[in-house]
Amino acid sequence: MEQARTTISKIFNGEPRSYTRFNLTQNMEGDSSHVEMKLSADVDEDVEGNGVGEHHQPNGVHGPYAVRKPGRSPKNICFLVSATLLIFIIGYLIGYLVHRKKDVALSCASAHLPINSPPSDMEIEKGAAPLMDWDDVKTLLAEQLSTNKLEEAFRDLGSARHQAGTPGDDALGNKVLSKFKTYFMAPWTDEHFVKVEEPNGNKPNRVTFNGVPENLLGFLSYSAKGSVTGAVVYAHYGQTDDFSRLVDYNIDLSGRVVLVKAGEISFAEKVANAAKLNASAVLIYADTAVGTATQLYGHVHLGSGDPYTPGFPSFNHTQFAPVKSSGLPSILAQTIPLDLANRIMSQLGGHIPPSEWRDVSRLGDATNVVTVEVNNVLVEKKINNILGVIKGFVDPDRYIILGAQRDAxxxxxxxxxxxxxxxxxxxxAISFMVEHRGFLPRRSIVFASWSAGEYGNVGATEWLEGYLSSLNMKAISYINLDGVVTGADGFKASASPLLQTLLERTMKEVSLKPNRFIFPTAPLSLHFMFCVSWMSLLFSLSLQPMQMADAAFPFLTFSGIPSLSFRFTSASASDYPYFGTMLDTHDRLKMATANQVSKLALSAAQVAGHMTLRLVHDHLLSFDLRRYDMVIRSYTADITRRLMTLQKSNPNLLPKLLTPQWIQSASGSFSRASSNLLDDIEESQLDDVVMCREINDRFMQVERNLLSPYTSPRDSPFRHIIMGSGPHTIQALVDHLEAFRLRRPEANADAFQNQLALVTWTVQGCANSLAGDIWSLDNEI
Structure with a gap:
């Protein structure tokens, strides 16, 4: 355009014009090289005159591309005007094409995802303004989900055998992959080579009691191997409190074989608790509901993922340090059927158990001896995670992840x-809404089918480890679909505090209406009641801290991604007893749910679908910072109370200068930063894409910044200071103060000061990040 203005100026001001045939010429006065075009008419004039450029110029330039300075004839003016118009037309076309390219990139965020164009009367999105009302989005989802469709999926995707890494698992994975392709989701396969333990076909595991050996089909992967003989001691569910009871009875567990009941906590936690007290082996028996001969299967890795590549992905031919997870047990562990457990318990002597331990009449003494032999073998398996994506149209590089375990x-x-x-x-359903009903999600949705979940969320964790640097910057949340239906009159959920308000709102939208709220003293617990309209039954809901066995646990505590797990379950009886057995069938689930499997599955799909669509539809993420503020304040108050009580009752236990002021200050900083962000939201314009993205990124940084930066993800993978596990957590501070109160030997003043400092600065750092740009920070934050 500048050249066009110069040309016009020269035409009307009578300045000379010069043309060459696309020649780069160097100006004698040092001007930059330039390209000039000689028109055909001028060439003709040259031919008619002195030949093609064969004339002398005053500036001394000679040759075939010498510059010619013709006069201002009408013919020349005509050609110049034509050239000017041509330049304008070319410039306009270039500008149009560039602008069109941007529109196409926005409306087709996925180049390989064929999405039908929206109807011609639909407004094309120019920024963050919604193209569809939320009520219409909910209606479209409801139209696509039905019990009939789910029952058809049950028949298509159910199989008798699909253990991880077997042909049955591969066949099921290929079905999921084929369906994702049908839905135009550009699916891909995530392949890993993982190490797991399985029974030795030539040498079975066995337990010998009263001289009678019994070979066992059930097993616990990652158990230590070998053979031990020891006296049996009964420890109920094997929880920390259960072992504390035994210690109070002055029962020495060193070298003992501990007999525990399945349930309440994971197999791995039971074994870890026994190992802390120097037991030699753990036997785990099934609940009475599964029958006396039923075999149990599971794993005892106190962690997540492949324990032989901790912190690293199990890609093929990767060369990582030959290390093992610290969560691998050092003692033997084996499951036994209920009939064998009953034979052992019926002959126990020793101390009378607590009244609530109803399975036994005695806890066991030195005469009740068993031999446990574990001969598992370590094998390598190839597993495949199947993933597909529906890409967003505004922020396609931000995504929600929906995942479900495929193996069993x-x-x-x-x-x-x-x-x-x-x-x-x-x-x-969502693919159909995008392709045929004009729904344009702002953000992307990743659908993931994981393998090797039964070995400890191996497939999901290996994927996280492989792409951690990308995921913890771009993944908005993870919603877990494992075991979402196990009963008919209860609802349990585990969620990041950021997602708890969204969960409550979602339950109302799908007719799960709360009518009573109870807030207990536990910092992370919330209990309330709600009704399901189509069943007219009263449900009890419990929002609980997330357990390590939960598939969402590594997403939250290892990657810092806000996560949710939920389950329709039984409110009165113990949890679904058939997990980890060959009895987890459609018929038994029907009995456990009063024949309401498909209806409960539909409700579960609606809960997960509504939360997902809300997170990809709204301008701003539906995260509630006030919930985290409440949790941090609750822990701070608890630590303050305990610390002040200790300093008053035992002034010499801790340094006098050690006060809760710093952690109180950090908690206050988080509260102020949260309030400031809410104020920014009030003043924001929702049609400002950049502002919305900046606010959403501040939301996303909260969970990630609560991962302790002072611990190694290989040595302490669950680094979240609130939801994780280990000495870096806020709960560890509370436990340490309790150890001081009880005068336990592990209490150490220097170690406590270090814990307090690192936790405090992690909270302060999270507050600083939440406040926004570095120039937004001040002493108030």
Missing amino acids: WGPGFAKSTVGTSILVELAR
Whole structure:
């Protein structure tokens, strides 16, 4: 355009014009090289005159490309005007094409995802303004989800055997992959080579009691191997409090074989608790509901993922340090059927148990001896995670992840089939909404079918480890679909505090209406009641801290991604007893849910679908910072109370200068930063894409910044100071203060000061990040 203005000026001001045939010429006065075009008419004039450029110029330039300075004839003026118009036309076309390219890139964020164009009367999105009302989005989802569709998915995706790394697992994975392709989701396969332990076909595991050996089919992967003989001691569920009871009875567990009941906590936690007290082996028996001969299967790795590549992905031919996870047990662990457990318990002597331990009449003495032999072998398996994506149209590089475990020890209907079916059905429904109904999600949705979940969320964790640097910057949340239906009159959920308000709102939207709220003293617990309209039954809901066995746990505590798990379950009885057995079938789940499997699965799909769509539809993420503020304040108050009480009752236990002032200040900083962000939201304009993205990024940084930067992700993978586990957590501070109160030997003043400092600065750092740009920080934050 500048050249056009110069040309026009020369035409009307009578300045000379010069043309060459696309020649780069160097000006004698040092001007930069330039390209000039000689028109055909001028060439003709040259031919008619002195030949093609064969004339002398005053500036001394000679040759075929010498510059010619013709006069201002009408013919020349005509050609110049034509050239000017041509330049304008070319410039306009270039500008139009560039602008058009940007529009196409916005409306087709996924180049390989064929999405039908929106109707011609639909407004094309120019920024963050919604193209569809939220009520219309909910209606479209409801139209696509049905019990009939879910039952069809149950039949299609159910199988009797699909253990991780077997042909059954591969065949099921290929089905999911094929469906994702049908839904135009550009699916891909994430392949890993993982190490797991399985029974030795030539040398079975066995337990010998009263001289009678019994070979066992059930097993616990990652158990230590060998043979030990020891006296049996009964420890109820093997929880920390259960072992504390035994210690109070002056029962020495060193070298003992501990007999515990399945349930309440994971197998791995039971074994770890026994190992702390120097037991030699753990036997785990099944609940009475599963039958006396039923075999149990599971793992005892106190962690997540492949324990032989901790902190690293198990890609093929990767060369990582030959280390093992610290969560691998040092003692033997084996499951036994209930009939064998009953034979052992019926002959126990020793101390009378607590009244609530009803399975036994005695706890066991030195005469009740068993031999445990574990001969598992370590094998390598190839597993495949199947993933697909529906890309967003405003922020395609920000995404929600929906995941479900695909493998199981046996039929695994409740454990994996229901969740996988819901995953596939939500993929179909949302893909249809995008392709045929004009729904344009702002952010992307990733659908993930994990393998090797039964070995400790191996597939999901290896994926996290492989792409951690990208995921913890771009993943907005993770919603877990494992085991979402196990009962008919209760609802349990574990969620990041950021997602708790969204969960409550979602329950109301899908007719799960709360009518009573109870807030207990536990910092992370929330209990309330709600009704399901289509069943007219009163449900009890419990929002609980997330457990290590939960598939969402590594997403939250290892990657810093806000995560959610939920389950329709039984409110009165113990949890679904068929997990980890060959009895987890469709028929048994029907009995456990009063024949309401498909209806409960539909409700579960609606809960997961509504939360997902809300997170990809709204301008701003539906995260509630006030919930985290409440949690941090609650812990701060608890630490303050305990610390002040200790300093008053035992002034010499801790340094006099050690006060709770710093952690109180950090807690206050987090509160002020949260309030400031809420103020920024009030003043924001929702059609400002850049502002919305900046605010959403500040939301996303909260969970990630609560991962302790002072611990190694290899040595302490669950680094979240509130939801994780280890000495770096706020709960560890509380436990340390309790150890001081009880005068336990592990209490150490220097170690406590270090813990307090690191936790405090992690909270302060999170507050600083939440406040925004570095120039937004001040002494108030």
